[in-house]
Amino acid sequence: MSSHYEAPIREPLVLGDKSYHDITVDIAKPIEGKANKNWYIAFTISLIAFSWGIGCILYTIGTGIGVWGLNKNIGWAWDITNFVWWVGIGHAGTLISAVLLLFRQRWRMAINRSAEAMTIFAVFQAGLFPIIHMGRPWNAYWVLPIPNQFGSLWVNFNSPLLWDVFAISTYLSVSLVFWWTGLLPDFAMLRDRAIKPFQKKIYALLSFGWSGRAKDWQRFEEVSLVLAGLATPLVLSVHTIVSMDFATSINPGWHSTIFPPYFVAGAIFSGFAMVQTLLGVMRKVTNLENYITRLHVEYMNMVIMLTGGIVAVAYASEFFIAWYTGSPYENFTYMSVGAATGAYGWAFWSLILFNIAIPQLLWIKKIRVSFIGSFLISIAINIGMWFERFDIIAIVLSKGHLPSTWTRFEPTFVDVGVFIGTIGFFGVLFLLYARTFPVIAQAEVKSILKVSGENYKKLRDGSHE
Amino acid sequence: MTYNRCIGTRYCANNCPYRVRRFNWFKYNENSEFDFNMNDDYGKMVLNPDVAVRSRGVMEKCSFCIQGTQQVILNAKKEGRKVAAGEFNNATACSSACATGALVFGDVNEEKDPIVALKEDKRAYRLLEAIGTDNNVVYQVKVRNTEEA
Amino acid sequence: MSNKVIHALYNDDDILMDAVKKVKAAHHHIDEVFTPFPVHGLDKALGLAPTKLAITAFLYGLTGLSFAIWMTNYMMIEDWPQDIGGKPNFSWVENMPAFVPIMFELTVFFAAHLMVITFYMRSRIWPFKEAENPDVRTTDDHFLMEISVHDNEKELTALLQETGAVEINVIDKH
Numbered sequence: 001m002s003s004h005y006e007a008p009i010r011e012p013l014v015l016g017d018k019s020y021h022d023i024t025v026d027i028a029k030p031i032e033g034k035a036n037k038n039w040y041i042a043f044t045i046s047l048i049a050f051s052w053g054i055g056c057i058l059y060t061i062g063t064g065i066g067v068w069g070l071n072k073n074i075g076w077a078w079d080i081t082n083f084v085w086w087v088g089i090g091h092a093g094t095l096i097s098a099v100l101l102l103f104r105q106r107w108r109m110a111i112n113r114s115a116e117a118m119t120i121f122a123v124f125q126a127g128l129f130p131i132i133h134m135g136r137p138w139n140a141y142w143v144l145p146i147p148n149q150f151g152s153l154w155v156n157f158n159s160p161l162l163w164d165v166f167a168i169s170t171y172l173s174v175s176l177v178f179w180w181t182g183l184l185p186d187f188a189m190l191r192d193r194a195i196k197p198f199q200k201k202i203y204a205l206l207s208f209g210w211s212g213r214a215k216d217w218q219r220f221e222e223v224s225l226v227l228a229g230l231a232t233p234l235v236l237s238v239h240t241i242v243s244m245d246f247a248t249s250i251n252p253g254w255h256s257t258i259f260p261p262y263f264v265a266g267a268i269f270s271g272f273a274m275v276q277t278l279l280g281v282m283r284k285v286t287n288l289e290n291y292i293t294r295l296h297v298e299y300m301n302m303v304i305m306l307t308g309g310i311v312a313v314a315y316a317s318e319f320f321i322a323w324y325t326g327s328p329y330e331n332f333t334y335m336s337v338g339a340a341t342g343a344y345g346w347a348f349w350s351l352i353l354f355n356i357a358i359p360q361l362l363w364i365k366k367i368r369v370s371f372i373g374s375f376l377i378s379i380a381i382n383i384g385m386w387f388e389r390f391d392i393i394a395i396v397l398s399k400g401h402l403p404s405t406w407t408r409f410e411p412t413f414v415d416v417g418v419f420i421g422t423i424g425f426f427g428v429l430f431l432l433y434a435r436t437f438p439v440i441a442q443a444e445v446k447s448i449l450k451v452s453g454e455n456y457k458k459l460r461d462g463s464h465e
Numbered sequence: 466m467t468y469n470r471c472i473g474t475r476y477c478a479n480n481c482p483y484r485v486r487r488f489n490w491f492k493y494n495e496n497s498e499f500d501f502n503m504n505d506d507y508g509k510m511v512l513n514p515d516v517a518v519r520s521r522g523v524m525e526k527c528s529f530c531i532q533g534t535q536q537v538i539l540n541a542k543k544e545g546r547k548v549a550a551g552e553f554n555n556a557t558a559c560s561s562a563c564a565t566g567a568l569v570f571g572d573v574n575e576e577k578d579p580i581v582a583l584k585e586d587k588r589a590y591r592l593l594e595a596i597g598t599d600n601n602v603v604y605q606v607k608v609r610n611t612e613e614a
Numbered sequence: 615m616s617n618k619v620i621h622a623l624y625n626d627d628d629i630l631m632d633a634v635k636k637v638k639a640a641h642h643h644i645d646e647v648f649t650p651f652p653v654h655g656l657d658k659a660l661g662l663a664p665t666k667l668a669i670t671a672f673l674y675g676l677t678g679l680s681f682a683i684w685m686t687n688y689m690m691i692e693d694w695p696q697d698i699g700g701k702p703n704f705s706w707v708e709n710m711p712a713f714v715p716i717m718f719e720l721t722v723f724f725a726a727h728l729m730v731i732t733f734y735m736r737s738r739i740w741p742f743k744e745a746e747n748p749d750v751r752t753t754d755d756h757f758l759m760e761i762s763v764h765d766n767e768k769e770l771t772a773l774l775q776e777t778g779a780v781e782i783n784v785i786d787k788h
């Protein structure tokens with residue numbers, strides 16, 4: 001069929017001799033089967049980390065922010081670092097499912113479900129920090145523009161922190177419905193396969209009674225396209241607005257006009273790294289090697305190289321401007337000679353090493369298509385991007401305008417515990433997801449099987465010759 | 466600073482070029498962990514009854530003794546007159562306690578107030594004036610004898 | 615009146631598409647087609663009208679934008695104007711740049727959520743809704759075509775048989 005044509009030079013996206021039914025079976029298998037030992041080990045570790053985090057959060061809320069290592073000069077450190085880090089990670093999912101949908105990139109179909117799940121779980125973690133970092137978190141609802149008993153005192157729409165509230169909540173909720181709408185046909189597939197009555201009930205509930213009528217699919221595709229169109233500027237806006245927390249402030253090093261594009265590139269960079277980390281593990285654990293292939297890994301690495309390049313240029317420009325202004329204050333920002341040689345030099349050089357130097361290895365094709373290589377590099381980028389945010393926040397705050405206010409930040413066990421706890425929480429959510437949700441958008445993969453399945457391509461290309 | 470509206474994001478403190486803001490990291494009142502002999506009824510008598518006790522998790526900074534300046538304004542109002550020039554000098558705790566006049570407080574909008582002349586003096590300068598915060602604290606440079614005595 | 619319907623099952627999307635075209639050419643009305651994944655061009659072959667959800671999304675977006683403008687104006691300018699950082703809230707237009715993020719976010723928020731809710735309502739999908747696909751295989755790898763029978767069972771069966779259906783069932787629909 002000519003409508004299923006794809007250039008022979010393109011590598012197939014679905015490997016092996018797969019039929020539509022095989023896809024169903026492959027994707028339902030991790031859900032219908034029993035979890036293996038590794039899953040239980042990973043889940044237990046995550047759960048312990050999560051519990052530890054809950055303990056630290058409760059301790060913070062019960063006692064006060066003073067249990068963190070903050071002081072009067074460094075009012076933010078790990079809390080907002082972790083917030084920005086998690087929000088950044090949460091950028092890949094919607095980018096993959098929205099931007100790549102608009103660009104008609106078929107390779108997104110095998111990874112968009114998990115990337116979006118990662119997005120949502122990461123934004124959960126991110127959303128936690130602005131709340132627990134408040135001095136009075138029980139008053140967190142004051143950031144909402146709701147009629148109140150304080151003489152109708154409203155929120156301040158001029159504040160970038162309030163923009164954050166709107167940006168993050170819009171992003172989370174829109175990502176959630178985008179994800180869920182895509183899940184409906186896949187839940188329906190699980191519902192119709194389920195043998196146990198309880199499972200059937202649950203998936204019937206989750207699938208919202210999806211039946212797959214021709215009209216439903218027509219609407220489904222339209223909704224996906226429009227949501228993608230809406231989510232694309234949304235992805236770009238979220239980190240833009242997060243960066244405005246810094247860019248609209250008056251601290252040298254924060255007050256920088258290149259922050260919005262630079263943060264967005266960094267977010268995509270870190271998000272793809274996290275997708276790479278998670279999928280590297282997941283494809284092995286769930287036996288989905290035929291769907292998440294070397295080609296997917298290579299394409300993601302190319303996005304990482306591009307956004308990593310943008311980030312590197314942004315660092316260079318920040319470094320140059322810090323020196324070129326000749327302003328003594330600029331010389332102690334996170335990207336400056338002062339930072340490189342100062343007390344936080346180790347953090348500066350960690351950033352350069354993990355975020356700029358190591359990702360350059362991806363120029364080598366052998367590493368770019370290697371699963372282990374990509375996995376290790378993605379871990380390095382995750383670390384590097386954490387350092388980027390830590391440097392921006394802690395180094396800038398540690399060297400303010402007045403030398404009398406120069407100080408250092410020392411994290412306490414509570415700072416570390418809360419961070420570890422969110423990683424645990426993320427792990428718990430993702431592991432539960434991998435066991436109960438269809439981890440690949442099977443309906444979409446089925447629709448490209450004839451186009452880009454290995455067996456179909458062979459058949460078609462063979463007949464051409 | 467409006468303590469009862471504060472949720473404690475510390476954004477203002479991060480942005481303060483002078484880092485003068487102080488945060489209430491813990492609950493300091495009625496807390497045995499912070500016993501400065503002010504947790505019992507007698508100890509509390511040293512506390513200024515006109516100043517709000519700040520709760521945990523709110524930001525605070527010097528308010529130029531807003532309760533003191535309000536007192537001056539209300540006294541004048543009661544007596545049906547304007548606030549006299551220089552009357553504010555005793556309104557803030559620091560300036561009223563300062564024995565040498567190193568600290569002076571006043572109303573810059575009142576031309577006859579001594580603070581105006583001090584502010585216009587050629588020795589006057591402001592901290593970090595270049596960043597344009599137009600701050601209300603004015604310093605005066607030290608007088609040095611540059612010639613040999 | 616009997617509510618007999620024919621369910622013809624196919625196991626390939628290309629065969630289904632040809633079948634739909636053939637059945638339409640024979641002037642039979644296809645009540646419904648259930649498919650496990652979106653088959654491109656099926657809506658056109660069935661003669662379904664294009665969906666207007668994109669237009670509703672646009673209108674919902676405009677609603678969101680208007681709401682954001684009204685809200686920022688009411689809360690910041692009219693009800694409780696404040697002078698924050700030496701930038702007094704006297705007029706909405708002059709303060710507008712600070713409200714752009716709010717306006718954008720609410721536009722997207724309204725457009726996305728209301729469009730999805732409209733989609734769910736129109737396609738009758740929501741929590742606790744019973745699924746209506748007549749055969750469980752239609753979410754796996756089978757395609758089901760449903761045609762009402764009006765005393766032409768034999769003729770229809772023969773036609774469907776010819777189009778390559780793998781299974782044909784005549785069912786009394788309640």
